[in-house]
Amino acid sequence: MIMNTFSDDRPIRAALLGAGYIADWHAAAILATPGVELVAVCDQSRAAADALAQTYGIAAYTDLDKLLSAKVADAIHIVTPPGTHRALAETCLTSGHHVLVEKPVALSGAETAEIQQIATEAGRVFAAGHNFMGTPGYQRLKTRLEAGEIGRVASAEINWNFPMMPLRSGPYGLWLLRDPQNMLLELGPHLFAFAVDLFGPLAIEHLSLSKPVDIPGDTTRPQGWRILASAGDVSITLNLSLVETMDDRSVILHGSTATARYDYAHDVLTVDAENAADIVANPFLRQMGLAGQHLREGVVNGTRQLISLNRKSPYGLSFAGLSGAFYSAIRSGRPLDARFHGDNATLVMQAIDAAIAKMPKPAKKPKPASRAKPKPSVLIIGGTGFIGRDLTRAWVAKGRDVRVLSRGTSGPFDDIADHVELFGANLRDSDQLAEAMEGIEIVYHLGKSMDATWDAALKNDVAITETIAQAAQAAGVKRFIYTGTIASYDMSDPNVTIRESQGFGDDMEDRNIYARSKAECEARLLEMHRKHGLPLVIARPGIVLGKGGPLQHWGIGRWHGAGAVRIWGKGKHILPFVLNEDIAEGLILMAENDDALGQSFNLVGEPMFSATDYFDAIHARLGARIKVKPGNLTAFYASASVKYFLKKQVLRRGGLSNPSLADWKSRAHFSPFDNSLPKKVLGWEPERRRDIFLTKAIDEANLLGF
Structure with missing residues (x-):
């Protein structure tokens, strides 16, 4: 009780x-x-x-x-x-x-x-966080099912078709990637909870896995799961697909009276039923009925989000429904709604147990060539990220042991664990950083923070960068290499060629938080170099492509799922693409060349492709035609300004910024780059062969996951 x-x-x-x-x-x-x-x-x-x-x-x-x-x-x-x-x-x-x-x-x-x-x-009260059952549309689905409007259900399909970027791009230290079954434990409750709530206990009959993807330093992970189950006389198929596919997270009920389809990611319910009209009118009336339902769902959801300033998105509503049920049970003393009750949660997890039991035995994880303990002389902060993984392996290939700052004890280097040490440290803790610097000659700071306010950026990015640099200098390291970003430049003018000597400008207040924060980090590090002799080199990578990189790269445009992107600008001008392996080579050269000290280098590849060229190449090589639309940057700026005003004046949120029109135009990378300085000083040679570049950037990058 x-x-x-x-x-x-x-x-x-x-x-x-x-x-x-x-x-x-x-x-x-x-x-x-x-x-x-x-x-x-x-x-x-x-x-x-x-x-x-x-x-x-x-x-x-x-x-x-x-x-x-x-x-x-x-x-x-x-x-x-x-x-x-x-x-x-x-x-x-x-x-x-x-x-x-x-x-x-x-x-x-x-x-x-x-x-x-x-x-x-x-x-x-114990409530299970099966939030998607808290949406208004799911309640309507259950009401129509219980009212008999769908008829007797013969079969159901419960789908999760949604890209899981960490499977192909990392970070690989996440719990859900630690073991093959963790993916089902993480995502399965969404699907199994719907099945249990609608039909009762499940009997698991079959499981098949598909589309395996290699995890660096580990074995493969399935990206496709198909589970056949039954609940009484209802046949149930549960599908998990995590490759780059169009978002389809749905519950489909096939009944004797109608087929109901509930899109729980967007809170859209439609019911397709036969009608008694004659053979000529039937197809028309049936499709018009569906059109009317879609119109209603679109108007309701659009209006709801508009008047709430997107605070009532379907995902947000799902948590609100969960929270409402939980606290209603607490206040009333009545039993918790069955959707979130611990008894149903137990049935859900028992069904997942049964599915996991049908998984094939996982392959043994790769082991290093020896049991030697690493003796690192290179420290990489951000070493488990896209650039950091290639840089770590490149240093190991050159005979250096590497220490990678990591939150966990497992990462993408199990196969070379005799040369890579994972080290946990709080980046705000000077003592822990001092311990991380022991025996280190070269420090890379590849980390970044994504903050919504300037005050947060000063605390989470700028202050931490200073703390890391101070610890490195106190430890007497020979080289401190920081990765800034080309986004800090004003790239809005196609008639201005960007060179390292250009600088960012004196006033960065009208820039986006990320660009401004990175520029501030650079300024403070350069001051430490001038005043205190910090052995600093700064790298500014371009738009980085390659194996382990994402399809949905936001340096190119605003993505709307895997199948559509609105390019920053018209997409016809050349973009500063560069291969990840070339970035790793450049970062190593910065550590090896004394002439690099105190300098900044724009690591941008040879001018080859525009955004539309890139997407045309994806279509030609992978057979995937992504819908590409030009983006009006003035319209982007105007829309963002309206949202900024409403958030500030209506929602009373402080600390927000409103980037200028020039900042929005900079996202299009209109200005061309001159990459002669890293070539001259470092001897850097980025890939210049178009076909080889595309092979590495597209064919070998596993952009779609299959």
């Missing part, structure tokens, strides 16, 4: 356990739930906890016991990595708190059942 201790005028106090990406969605849902107050966040990372706490004006904790003992919260949203959920849920429940646990709620059906049992014994 759930104990209700809340009066109607007493708000339920909520706290977040975990301050990662998904915590923001939970925070927004809590704030949108009447009678609920967001009061605190707890994360082991002080920086992460403080950043989220500052955003929402709440208390920050780094120790769960202190949060619980403070008795500031009644309910806890657990949004930490999946392996921690079981233990954290027990701790919170037994301390008298209600819990909402992000999916997967645990790593097995047995663990999930244990959480529900503990919640029952404690008289507390």
Whole structure:
């Protein structure tokens, strides 16, 4: 029995356990739930906890016991990595708190059942974070099914066709890539939860895997999952496809009366039914009926997002529905809605257990040639990223051992672990950075932070860069190489050729946060070089292509899924493309050449392709015709300005920036580049053969995943 201790005028106090990406969605849902107050966040990372706490004006904790003992919260949203959920849920429940646990709620059906049992014994609510069932459209689907409007359902298809970029581009240290079954544990709950809620317990009959992709330093991971199941007399197919495909996340019910299709990613429900009209009118009326439904869904969803300034997106609504059900059960003392109840969550995880049991035994992970312990002399911050992975392997190929700063103990270098050391360090902690610098001669800072405000950029990017540089100088390293960005240049004028001597301009306040922050980092590092002798070299990579790089590269345009892109500008001028392996070579040359000290280098390849040339080559070589549209940069600027005004004046959000029209034009890379300086000083030779470039940038890059 759930104990209700809340009066109607007493708000339920909520706290977040975990301050990662998904915590923001939970925070927004809590704030949108009447009678609920967001009061605190707890994360082991002080920086992460403080950043989220500052955003929402709440208390920050780094120790769960202190949060619980403070008795500031009644309910806890657990949004930490999946392996921690079981233990954290027990701790919170037994301390008298209600819990909402992000999916997967645990790593097995047995663990999930244990959480529900503990919640029952404690008289507390345990809700599973199966958020997509919280959308308004799903409620309408269930209502129509229960009303008999779909008839008796013979079969169902539940689909997740949505690209999973980390499978091909990293970062590879994520939990979901650690083991092959983790992908099903991470995404499977979305699909299995729909099936269980609609039809009851599942019997898993078959599992097939497809489209394997190589994980650097590891084995392969499947990108396609097809699971056949049944619930009573309903045949169910669950499809997971993670390659670069059009977004289709849907529930399709085939009934005796109608076929219902619910697009849960966009909250669109349509029901296709026969009508009793004559043979001539029937096709027309049937399609007009579908057209009318699509029109209604488009108008409702568009209006909803417009008047809420996109705060009521389908994804946001899904969390709001989940949050509403959770807190309604807490306040009323009545059982939680079955969609999110621990009993259903147990059935979901038991079905996933059964599917995992049908997986083939995974191949053994590659092992290094020897058991030698690395003796690193090169430190790479950002070494698990796109550029960092190639740079790490290039240094190992040259006979150097490398230390890579990493959040985890596994990464894309297991096959060369005798030459690569993964090292965990807090970039804000001078003592930990000093330890990371021990024995190091060359330091690369490839890291970046993506911040929404200038104050956040100063704290998370600029200040951290200074701290890293100070630690490197104190350790007496011979070379400190920082990767800035060509985005810091004003590239809006096609008549101005960009050279390193040009600089960025004195006033960067009208630039986007990323470009401005990188420029500020460069300025402060150069000051340290002039005043204190920091052995600095700055690299500014162009638009980097190659194996492990994304199809949806935002340096080219604004993407609308894998199949459509709006280019920055008309797309006819030459872009500063460069191969990733050439970037790695340039970064190594900067460390080896003393003439590079104190200089900046634009690592831009030979002028070869425009944006439209690039997409034409993808079509010719891969058979994929991506819909390419020119982008009016003035229209982009005007639209962004309106959004900036509304966010500032209506939503009262502070710290935002509104980049200038010149900044928007710079995104098109109108200005050509002169890459003669790195050639002259470093002896750098980027790929100049067009066909070889395209082979490496497209054919070998696995852009589509298959």
